[in-house]
Amino acid sequence: MARQHTFALVASALLAHALTGVAQTYPVKPVRVIVPFAAGSGSDGNVRFYGEFVAKHWGQSLIIENRPGADGVVAAQIVKSAAPDGYTLLIGSSGPLTVNPVTTKNLPYSTLKDFRPVILFGLGTVAYVTGAATPQRTVSDFIADAKRPGASMQVGTYSPTYEIACHWLGIAAGVGMTVIPYKGLSAVVTELAGRQIPLGAIEPSGALPLIKDGRLRAIAIATRERHALLPDTPTLIESGFPDMVSHTWASIVAPRATSAAIVNRIHEGFRTAMMTPEGRNYRSGRVVVEVDYTPDEFEKFIVAEMARFRKVAQLAGIQPK
Numbered sequence: 549m550a551r552q553h554t555f556a557l558v559a560s561a562l563l564a565h566a567l568t569g570v571a572q573t574y575p576v577k578p579v580r581v582i583v584p585f586a587a588g589s590g591s592d593g594n595v596r597f598y599g600e601f602v603a604k605h606w607g608q609s610l611i612i613e614n615r616p617g618a619d620g621v622v623a624a625q626i627v628k629s630a631a632p633d634g635y636t637l638l639i640g641s642s643g644p645l646t647v648n649p650v651t652t653k654n655l656p657y658s659t660l661k662d663f664r665p666v667i668l669f670g671l672g673t674v675a676y677v678t679g680a681a682t683p684q685r686t687v688s689d690f691i692a693d694a695k696r697p698g699a700s701m702q703v704g705t706y707s708p709t710y711e712i713a714c715h716w717l718g719i720a721a722g723v724g725m726t727v728i729p730y731k732g733l734s735a736v737v738t739e740l741a742g743r744q745i746p747l748g749a750i751e752p753s754g755a756l757p758l759i760k761d762g763r764l765r766a767i768a769i770a771t772r773e774r775h776a777l778l779p780d781t782p783t784l785i786e787s788g789f790p791d792m793v794s795h796t797w798a799s800i801v802a803p804r805a806t807s808a809a810i811v812n813r814i815h816e817g818f819r820t821a822m823m824t825p826e827g828r829n830y831r832s833g834r835v836v837v838e839v840d841y842t843p844d845e846f847e848k849f850i851v852a853e854m855a856r857f858r859k860v861a862q863l864a865g866i867q868p869k
Contacts (some may be wrong), residue, residue: 574634574813578609581800582627583639584620586732590751591639591798594669597830601821619708620644621656623830628662632805634814646853647708650861653868659854662864663801665846666813669822670836672745672796674713675752675781676703679700680742680762682747687768689788690747692720702738703744713770713794714749715864725864738775740764751796753834759843770794775835784829795837795853799846811843 549597581599583592599610615623624644630636644658657663676687683715684690695699701723701821703714711727728745730736736748737755741763756777758764766781772793774783784792800818819840821827831838840850860866 563816572813573581574810575606575608578611579606579634579640580613580636582623582636583612584616584623584641585613585614585639586616587614590672590753591641594641594739594798595800598662598669598818598821598827601824603819603828605817605820619648619652621648621652622815624663624753625739627801627803628657630803632803632807634802634806635809636803638801639665640665640799642709642796642853643707645850647712648818648856649854651708651712651866651868659850660847662804664804664806664811665843665850666800666802666811667818667843668797668799668839668841668846669818670797670831670834671839672751672798672834672836673775674710674749674794674796675755675766675778675835676717676768677748677750677752677755677759677764677766678746679743680765681743682765684746685765685767686782687717687721687784693724694721694723699757700726701747701781702726702728702745703747704730704739705749706730706732706736707751707796708795709796710751712860712864712866715866716860717784717792719860719863720792737764738818745848751835753836755757756833756835766796769835771837775837777833777835808843812843815843848869853859 578786581595583595585591603610615626620643623638627636649659678684689838690701693699701718705711705714705727707840714727715725730753733750733754735781736750737758740748752766755764759766766778768784768787769775769778769781770793774781
């Protein structure tokens with residue numbers, strides 16, 4: 549028995565040594581990164597920007613593949629089925645990883661069983677935006693209108709994450725919520741500017757130029773504090789909703805069986821890129837909240853986000869489809 553125990557310890561030590569050696573030489577070939585959305589999205593932009601620095605740091609290229617479809621399911625299945633060797637990675641975001649498990653029936657992957665968190669690029673948020681000519685100027689104005697007999701709060705958006713945030717606001721405000729779905733940010737912005745819809749729930753970085761030049765007006769943001777790029781936009785907390793903080797985010801995750809040594813190597817590569825002056829300057833032009841999570845801390849964040857979305861979905865009566 550003692551001999552078997554000694555053999556097991558030696559085998560474990562040899563395996564750990566082998567994995568460490570692999571991590572030290574990783575990568576020895578190009579790394580494939582699967583993006584669940586079309587080129588030009590925020591998630592796509594993050595990996596392309598930081599990826600240039602990572603490729604130079606590693607001496608290997610990153611091959612970015614955009615594989616949109618089924619709210620991220622197509623891309624997630626590709627990475628779920630890939631070898632856990634660090635050469636196929638997924639750009640994971642709040643929609644596919646924390647909203648889909650709550651809103652999608654028979655989802656063909658499990659966020660926690662099939663994927664291993666690597667690095668979180670930062671926390672985005674939800675901004676509530678109107679056209680410049682819209683008479684309502686605050687969230688309270690829209691809520692007051694929605695409390696009229698037969699009325700509801702009409703909000704255009706393009707993401708399941710934002711849709712759940714809208715329902716959460718409706719529940720907190722005690723008003724009916726009508727969410728109008730669009731295919732992307734540009735469609736929502738066009739409709740807002742043309743006053744085809746009264747209010748939009750969007751990722752604010754992509755619309756920042758239109759907000760700055762006055763064509764759109766941001767009336768609330770779902771962060772804990774006002775953001776430096778939107779200093780005149782109150783938070784939802786300031787607007788009377790003390791618990792209403794809502795994050796969107798983009799990240800890198802790997803197949804679940806990927807070794808900790810390789811995960812740490814990938815984390816180190818991207819974190820180094822993020823901490824360069826160029827990386828910091830890139831984020832300074834975006835409405836993001838900085839984070840610096842280890843892979844383990846990132847996993848705890850995902851668990852908490854899934855629990856939060858599940859609670860909101862239950863309150864809103866959102867059933868998996």
